[in-house]
Amino acid sequence: METADRDDPTEQEVFDVLSNRRRRYALYALLNDGETTIGSLADRIAAWENDCAVADVTPAERKRVYTALQQSHVPKLERLGLVDFDADSGRISPTDVTADVDAYLDVVDEPRQSWTRFCVGVSALSVGLAAAVWLDLPLVGAVDPRLWLTLVAGLVTTATVTRTYRSSNRDLESEPPDVNRP
The missing domain is CATH 1.10.10 (Arc Repressor Mutant, subunit A)
Structure with a gap:
């Protein structure tokens, strides 16, 4: 067909x-x-x-x-x-x-909630950090904003690469995801 x-x-x-x-x-x-x-x-x-x-x-x-x-x-x-x-x-x-x-x-392959929570956490951290830099808060304002931007971009990139690698390299000799036993 x-x-x-x-x-x-x-x-x-x-x-x-x-x-x-x-x-x-x-x-x-x-x-x-x-x-x-x-x-x-x-x-x-x-x-x-x-x-x-x-x-x-x-x-x-x-x-x-x-x-x-x-x-x-x-x-x-x-x-x-x-x-x-x-x-x-x-x-x-x-x-x-x-x-x-x-x-x-x-969704079956790995707990979606943990990935979602991680993404929410990274987003919250990024927004909080951006606000702290914008408000020029002590300690945060003392560091070059480009360093903070690089840190957040590195965190997001590392998480994305890790997620992509895990999704593309499933172990097929083990059980499929929805029957993994603790």
């Missing part, structure tokens, strides 16, 4: 897709690995579901996941334009639309 032939999925369709754990796992793996075979994808998902290494997945566990992917999940993802699937070769690949779903998976 050509993904250009249809509109992007609605938010409701995306939430419907993500309501199923196997589809979340499939999208998570495809976003990180790129193109793969449905067999390799079934192995990875079966390992996550059974809390074992890919090498330890039994044929029965693999078959259950493979069958569900082939008959239900992959066709649904393909209908919505989230994956391209070649039934002849068994190859499945993400589309441009798949990357849009990453924002939804990111």
Whole structure:
């Protein structure tokens, strides 16, 4: 199916897709690995579901996941334009639309509240510091404002680079994000 032939999925369709754990796992793996075979994808998902290494997945566990992917999940993802699937070769690949779903998976990937709190904290610190410099308060006013600007810019840049690096280097040998256990 050509993904250009249809509109992007609605938010409701995306939430419907993500309501199923196997589809979340499939999208998570495809976003990180790129193109793969449905067999390799079934192995990875079966390992996550059974809390074992890919090498330890039994044929029965693999078959259950493979069958569900082939008959239900992959066709649904393909209908919505989230994956391209070649039934002849068994190859499945993400589309441009798949990357849009990453924002939804990111909420599952790590606690969003902690990132939001951090951003609010950096913003509050920046505004407070700007006000202190503008009011020429003691101690703060004694330091060159360019130094404060450099400090805040460095903090924001470091946080952004760290966040981007963490999002792009997920450990796929571990469990997917929504099943990590304490």
